[in-house]
Amino acid sequence: MHPVLRSCALCLLIVSADASAQPVESRLDLRARWGPELAARLVSSSDLDTRRRGLARAASLASPEALAVLIEATAPTGAARTDPRAMLEAVRALSHFVREPSARLALSLLASASVPSQPRTSPATPRDLEEVDLAAARTELARRTATMVLARSREPRALETLLALARSTGPGRLAAQQALIAFPPRHPSTLAFPLANQAMLRIATATGDLRLVDAVRAAARSDDPDVVVSAFAALASFGDTASVPLIKEALAHREPRLRVAAAEALVSLAPQDHIDAVASLIGDEATASSGVALAEKAFGESIVKALTARVAASDHQREAAVAALGHQPSPRAVQALEVFLQDPWLQGDTAHALARSPNPNAMKALERLATSSRRLAVRAYVLRRTAYRERSPLLHGLVDALAEASDANDRAVGLAAQIVFGERRVTRALSDPDPRVRRSVALAALAFPDNLPLLRQRLAVETDATTRVVLALGLIDGDSDVPTGWLRERTETGGADASLALMALARRCESADTVTSFLRSRNAYVRVHAAFGLGQSAARDAAGALAGAYAYEAEPTVRRALIASLASRTGDDVHAPVRLEALTLARDLDPDPAVRHLASRALAGLSPAPLFAPSVTDITWLRLAKVDGKPPSSAFLGALVQADGLVIPIAFDDDGYALVPATPSGSARLLLTPRPVDYSSQ
Numbered sequence: 001m002h003p004v005l006r007s008c009a010l011c012l013l014i015v016s017a018d019a020s021a022q023p024v025e026s027r028l029d030l031r032a033r034w035g036p037e038l039a040a041r042l043v044s045s046s047d048l049d050t051r052r053r054g055l056a057r058a059a060s061l062a063s064p065e066a067l068a069v070l071i072e073a074t075a076p077t078g079a080a081r082t083d084p085r086a087m088l089e090a091v092r093a094l095s096h097f098v099r100e101p102s103a104r105l106a107l108s109l110l111a112s113a114s115v116p117s118q119p120r121t122s123p124a125t126p127r128d129l130e131e132v133d134l135a136a137a138r139t140e141l142a143r144r145t146a147t148m149v150l151a152r153s154r155e156p157r158a159l160e161t162l163l164a165l166a167r168s169t170g171p172g173r174l175a176a177q178q179a180l181i182a183f184p185p186r187h188p189s190t191l192a193f194p195l196a197n198q199a200m201l202r203i204a205t206a207t208g209d210l211r212l213v214d215a216v217r218a219a220a221r222s223d224d225p226d227v228v229v230s231a232f233a234a235l236a237s238f239g240d241t242a243s244v245p246l247i248k249e250a251l252a253h254r255e256p257r258l259r260v261a262a263a264e265a266l267v268s269l270a271p272q273d274h275i276d277a278v279a280s281l282i283g284d285e286a287t288a289s290s291g292v293a294l295a296e297k298a299f300g301e302s303i304v305k306a307l308t309a310r311v312a313a314s315d316h317q318r319e320a321a322v323a324a325l326g327h328q329p330s331p332r333a334v335q336a337l338e339v340f341l342q343d344p345w346l347q348g349d350t351a352h353a354l355a356r357s358p359n360p361n362a363m364k365a366l367e368r369l370a371t372s373s374r375r376l377a378v379r380a381y382v383l384r385r386t387a388y389r390e391r392s393p394l395l396h397g398l399v400d401a402l403a404e405a406s407d408a409n410d411r412a413v414g415l416a417a418q419i420v421f422g423e424r425r426v427t428r429a430l431s432d433p434d435p436r437v438r439r440s441v442a443l444a445a446l447a448f449p450d451n452l453p454l455l456r457q458r459l460a461v462e463t464d465a466t467t468r469v470v471l472a473l474g475l476i477d478g479d480s481d482v483p484t485g486w487l488r489e490r491t492e493t494g495g496a497d498a499s500l501a502l503m504a505l506a507r508r509c510e511s512a513d514t515v516t517s518f519l520r521s522r523n524a525y526v527r528v529h530a531a532f533g534l535g536q537s538a539a540r541d542a543a544g545a546l547a548g549a550y551a552y553e554a555e556p557t558v559r560r561a562l563i564a565s566l567a568s569r570t571g572d573d574v575h576a577p578v579r580l581e582a583l584t585l586a587r588d589l590d591p592d593p594a595v596r597h598l599a600s601r602a603l604a605g606l607s608p609a610p611l612f613a614p615s616v617t618d619i620t621w622l623r624l625a626k627v628d629g630k631p632p633s634s635a636f637l638g639a640l641v642q643a644d645g646l647v648i649p650i651a652f653d654d655d656g657y658a659l660v661p662a663t664p665s666g667s668a669r670l671l672l673t674p675r676p677v678d679y680s681s682q
Contacts (some may be wrong), residue, residue: 036065036078043069043079051079052089059093067097074106082116084138085552089140095149095589096156104150108161111146112172115139130522137554143172144591147179152588154183159190166199173199178591182205185620188212197217201230205237213240220246229261236265244270250276260290267298282306288317295324302309304328308336311346319349326353334361341369348657350621351376354638355383355621360390367394374398375413382417383619386661412440417452419444420619420661426451435464436635439651442470446648447661449477456481466635470651472497479504496639496649496671499529512545519549527553528645535565543573547582556592561645563595567602569596620660620668624652631656641669 037063043053058066070093073080091110097103115136147165150158165176177199184207185191195201204212213235220231220243230252235243238328247269248413250262263281266274279302281291288310288598293336295303310321322340325333334357340350351369351449363384370377381395402414403424411432418424419441429441442458445451455474459482462468472490475482475497482504485553504631506515506529518530531549534542541565550562563586566579573579586599602608625633636652643666652658 016332036061036063036069039066040069040072043073044530045135048086051083051086054088054092055080059096061087062096067100067103070094070097071106075108081113084116084135084142085480087113087116087142088138088145088552091146091149092585092589094146096152097491098149101157104155104158104161106151107213107315108165108172111143111150111165111175112168112170113139113143114171134522134554138552140175141554143175143180145589147172147175148182148589148591149308151179151183154186156190159185163191166203167197175591179610182591182593184208185284188215191215195231196222196224196227198226198230201227201234205234206599208238213243216240217243220662225255225257229257232265233242238267239269241269244273248273251280253534256284256286256484259284260287263291263294267294269338271298271490274298275302279303279306282310282321288314289320292317292320292324295321296327299328299330301332303328304330304333304336307333311336311340318346322346322353323347326356327358329358331359331361333357334359334365337362338365341365345625345629347373347376348625351380352383352621352623356387357381363390363392367392370395370398374402375655378402378413378417379621379657382420382659383621386420386619391610408434412437412653416444416659418562420447420659422448426454430454430458435467436654438462438464438467439470439635440653442467442473443650443660445475446663452477455479459486466637466651469495469497469596469637469649471638472500472649475500475504476646476648484508496637499525499639499647500649502526503533506530507536507575508535509537509539512537512539512541516545519545522570524555524558525641525647527558529647531558531565533560534647535568540573543569543576543579543582550582550586556595557645559586559590559592559676560598563590563598563602563607567598567608570608617662618665620663622650622652622658622660622670624656624658624672636672641671643667647671 017639028256036058039054039058042050042057045051045054048178055070058069069617070090071077074084074090074094080086080358083254087110089108094103094107094110098107109371115132116139150162161177162180165172166180167173180203183619184203186207188207188211191200191204191212195204195212201216201219204216216231216234216238217240217479219227220235222228222231232247232250235247244266247262250258253259253262260281263274263277264276275298278291278294278298279300280285282295282303283306284291291406292307292310295307304325307321307325311318311325314321315639322337325337334354337350337354337357340346343350351366353653354365354369366380366384368375369380377395378399381392381399385389399414399417399421402410403418405411406412411434415424415429419426419429424446426441430438432438432441438458442455445455452474455471459471460466462471479487484505487501487505491498502518506518509515512534515530515534516528519534521527521530527549531546534546546566550559550566552626553559553562563583566582568579569579583599583602587603588595590599598608604607622640624638625638626632631654632652638650638658640650640651640660641647641661645666648660650658650660
């Protein structure tokens with residue numbers, strides 16, 4: 001016999017002899033050891049982590065016995081109802097059995113489940129309240145995931161369950177509606193007729209199926225204003241111009257909501273008919289805010305006249321009306337804005353509106369502004385030239401003059417403009433003797449990524465503490481030349497630069513263990529930047545840590561950061577099972593469409609977009625003023641939360657302005673007094 005075969009035979013004999021020596025009751029088969037029986041024992045444990053492992057084990061077993069374990073766990077007194085994380089695990093496990101009626105019933109019950117009660121001290125402490133909020137957020141995530149499972153399955157019975165849940169008044173109603181909008185029914189007959197409520201109309205709109213137009217028109221004749229409002233929005237989405245006469249009838253309705261909804265629909269369907277309707281909304285106190293908002297995409301002389309009157313007559317709508325005038329192409333809009341430049345409180349908003357105005361006469365207005373307010377005119381010129389590539393010899397000469405001025409405030413504006421235009425070297429400007437100038441230059445350096453290493457180099461010699469905070473912008477794309485001790489110190493201070501310092505620390509880590517506490521922080525901004533940094537690190541276990549953090553993350557912004565970071569790891573761990581599993585879970589079941597998109601691209605093998613390198617950029621115009629309209633009396637720092645989740649430090653100049661170049665398009669948030677971050681784990 002061959003030596004290798006002889007050795008294998010000997011091994012088999014040893015194993016058989018050892019097994020026969022054991023008592024009969026201890027010789028359990030593999031299914032008993034590793035199958036549903038073990039999963040059931042784990043699920044029945046008193047330890048929460050063990051229960052979750054049991055639910056995950058049941059998910060891996062495609063058997064009726066495993067499904068029975070899951071059904072029992074999702075009962076009102078089951079293990080999945082005691083902890084939102086267990087509930088989420090149960091939902092994901094049941095996704096493998098969605099074709100089974102019992103699984104669909106369990107998912108619908110979980111989708112409408114209440115928040116598990118949390119043990120609290122008496123009286124409740126702030127930590128108790130945070131735990132309640134976190135439990136509610138995770139329960140909502142479990143609800144939305146359960147409805148996503150049902151909607152994505154396309155099973156007719158699953159859709160029936162979802163539609164019933166969407167019409168209900170229970171806690172799963174909104175989750176069901178959102179899931180049906182994400183994965184709308186493929187056939188109109190699936191929807192119940194008539195479309196007699198807002199939920200059904202929103203779902204009908206999501207289908208994009210023109211066969212539903214007649215049903216939507218019928219809903220537009222309802223006596224329920226809420227239904228009519230949703231029907232008008234649906235008709236506009238379908239592009240149904242034949243419904244214009246029906247919609248116009250509502251412009252004279254006494255109900256403000258109906259007049260607003262009608263005007264909004266007409267803006268989309270009949271541009272020639274909407275002008276007077278929007279002007280009428282602006283002139284009515286009950287609908288003024290909606291009318292002013294619509295004026296950003298509706299253009300006409302009557303709208304300009306109504307906006308001008310609104311600025312003169314209203315306190316709470318003045319700034320919004322000025323901004324809307326900036327969207328109007330009419331020369332009369334520019335004339336009106338020039339008048340408002342004389343108002344000290346509105347001057348900054350008006351200059352911003354002129355900079356954004358599509359009318360070519362706006363540049364002439366800015367040139368005339370330069371005679372009375374040189375710095376403000378240059379700020380607006382920077383914005384206008386960036387947006388429209390429009391150049392003014394007069395204002396360009398003023399930029400050069402301010403850059404060489406002896407006054408530090410003038411110099412700060414002029415040098416920053418030259419840097420944004422790419423006409424001045426950052427290194428030289430950063431050596432200006434006045435820290436106010438250096439701060440302005442550091443912020444302007446964001447216009448070009450090549451400037452960021454220069455900001456990091458300046459950190460080593462910068463003597464002004466406030467300026468060092470702004471120079472931390474250089475940490476966006478790297479952390480060379482910056483000592484680890486300084487990064488740790490800035491992270492612990494919790495200032496405006498703490499998030500970038502934390503990201504740099506995480507980027508340097510060699511093991512994910514060093515940032516685990518950050519990924520578990522109660523502060524969402526901390527979790528976002530820990531994820532960004534870890535995703536760029538050389539840590540071999542980074543993919544596992546990111547996937548583990550994603551598993552129970554309730555905040556959509558943080559989930560986006562985690563999945564974006566996982567997608568960016570295209571090195572040695574590109575095929576790591578833990579990475580692929582997390583991306584697949586995100587692609588298939590995450591309620592957030594942005595997360596699903598990121599995961600889909602990664603799994604399709606498409607190159608991930610570079611972090612913090614948006615394809616569309618803009619300049620963010622910020623103005624800070626006290627109650628009396630005057631700027632702060634001293635240097636003021638803040639933090640801007642960008643649309644991509646990055647938190648960057650900013651400094652307002654002595655006039656109260658901050659222009660932040662190269663910011664990604666989308667919603668942003670300004671933190672005027674950044675609070676110290678909390679690194680304690682949950």
